[in-house]
Amino acid sequence: MTIGERLKEERQLIGLNQTDMAGQCGVTKNTQLAYEKGERSPDANYLAAAAEKGVDVLYVVTGERRPQRVDSITADEADFLEFYRLVSESDKNVLSRTAYALAKAAGPKWMK
Numbered sequence: 001m002t003i004g005e006r007l008k009e010e011r012q013l014i015g016l017n018q019t020d021m022a023g024q025c026g027v028t029k030n031t032q033l034a035y036e037k038g039e040r041s042p043d044a045n046y047l048a049a050a051a052e053k054g055v056d057v058l059y060v061v062t063g064e065r066r067p068q069r070v071d072s073i074t075a076d077e078a079d080f081l082e083f084y085r086l087v088s089e090s091d092k093n094v095l096s097r098t099a100y101a102l103a104k105a106a107g108p109k110w111m112k
Contacts, residue, residue, distance in 0.1 A: 003060060004038035010055040011036075013106070025049040 001009075011021045022032035025046050034040040042050070042060075051057045059065050073081070084095060 001063060002038045003041065004036045006060045006063060007042065007050075007055075008036040010050075010060055014054045016053070021050075021053070024053055 011018070016024070018032045018036070019029045022029045025032075026049055027035075027046055031040065035042050035046075047055075047057045047060070050060075056065065084092060087095070
């Protein structure tokens with residue numbers, strides 16, 4: 001997978017179309033398209049802006065997803081984890097299957 005393909009994957013994962021991603025990262029839609037096609041490479045300013053929108057820039061550049069630090073989760077994520085820990089094993093299975101189904105429906109290529 002190329003940098004452009006990973007950038008497109010991340011853009012789709014955060015739910016932005018090319019026009020919105022381009023505008024929020026300070027480039028034109030044509031530039032965004034060129035990045036995703038691999039015709040051009042994004043610069044540091046673009047990547048910094050993309051990271052602020054939730055793009056995993058390290059993954060885009062290297063192709064590797066690195067585990068996030070435990071203290072990097074949001075308060076909502078921490079609350080969800082706490083709720084998860086409080087329910088029965090059968091309910092944990094239901095939550096896991098539900099989360100998996102929702103994530104799969106969102107369509108990121110790395111979710112199988």
